[in-house]
Amino acid sequence: MHIPPTFSNPLSIFSHQQMDQGQEPPAQPPPPLQPQLLPPGLNPPYVFTPSLTYSSSSLHQNPPLEPQILPDIDWVSLLSGQSSLSSGLCEINNGPMTMMENCSSSSSAMAENINKDEDQEKGNNRMRKSSSRMKKATRPRFEFQTRSVDDILDDGYRWRKYGQKAVKNSIYPRSYYRCTHHTCSVKKQVQRLSKDTSIVVTTYEGIHNHPCEKLMETLTPLLKQMQFLARF
DNA sequence: CGTATTTGACCAGCGC
DNA sequence: GCGCTGGTCAAATACG
Numbered sequence: 508m509h510i511p512p513t514f515s516n517p518l519s520i521f522s523h524q525q526m527d528q529g530q531e532p533p534a535q536p537p538p539p540l541q542p543q544l545l546p547p548g549l550n551p552p553y554v555f556t557p558s559l560t561y562s563s564s565s566l567h568q569n570p571p572l573e574p575q576i577l578p579d580i581d582w583v584s585l586l587s588g589q590s591s592l593s594s595g596l597c598e599i600n601n602g603p604m605t606m607m608e609n610c611s612s613s614s615s616a617m618a619e620n621i622n623k624d625e626d627q628e629k630g631n632n633r634m635r636k637s638s639s640r641m642k643k644a645t646r647p648r649f650e651f652q653t654r655s656v657d658d659i660l661d662d663g664y665r666w667r668k669y670g671q672k673a674v675k676n677s678i679y680p681r682s683y684y685r686c687t688h689h690t691c692s693v694k695k696q697v698q699r700l701s702k703d704t705s706i707v708v709t710t711y712e713g714i715h716n717h718p719c720e721k722l723m724e725t726l727t728p729l730l731k732q733m734q735f736l737a738r739f
Numbered sequence: 740c741g742t743a744t745t746t747g748a749c750c751a752g753c754g755c
Numbered sequence: 756g757c758g759c760t761g762g763t764c765a766a767a768t769a770c771g
Binding site: 669670675683694696 | 759760761762763764765
Binding site: 668669670671687 | 744
């Protein structure tokens with residue numbers, strides 16, 4: 508599925524590492540915005556600008572830190588986990604393994620000793636469900652605020668929707684997406700702000716372990732041509 | 740017919 | 756312990 512890109516002006520980008528400790532969003536209007544880097548794999552109508560950062564209280568239990576203007580965004584590096592921002596977050600998040608990891612291994616060991624009658628099978632299913640849920644270690648998270656008529660930010664990756672949920676204090680539902688790449692477990696959440704309905708908040712969780720598909724689509728013919736020419 | 744989306748149910752975590 | 760909330764699953768449905 509491909510949703511045509513129609514948004515402009517990502518209003519902010521920041522990590523939940525920052526947001527989890529913060530303060531109230533700024534009362535003052537942000538300074539004039541300057542045009543910025545165009546993310547790779549995105550179509551020309553996009554206009555990216557730097558921005559103050561603030562958080563949606565409907566999305567996060569804790570208010571964000573002081574707003575800050577981030578430097579130019581290297582989207583490829585950021586979304587593939589190579590930027591200083593994302594790698595920094597990885598370091599922060601590489602703490603002790605969550606108890607879910609332990610639970611999942613113990614549950615599989617437990618499963619060997621269980622007969623396969625119906626009730627126990629149901630129990631195992633629950634185990635697997637909760638294990639996968641609990642496996643959710645703290646992963647790097649990035650949030651983008653974009654001004655857009657469409658909810659979906661065309662970031663060059665392919666996503667499959669796996670859930671939608673009404674959230675408290677918001678008239679708009681939150682949508683849950685997973686990266687469709689078979690080896691990639693990156694997720695994102697998309698929600699429109701009720702305070703400012705023109706703003707869509709996209710939260711990425713995890714780092715892609717594969718190249719941006721749209722970027723590869725663009726580059727592959729060029730690379731082939733370069734390889735062809737290199738033979739002469 | 741294969742793939743993507745929708746949506747109700749289930750579950751864990753948290754606060755009271 | 757109970758209720759609320761957010762996140763995920765998976766069957767049903769829609770779509771190309």
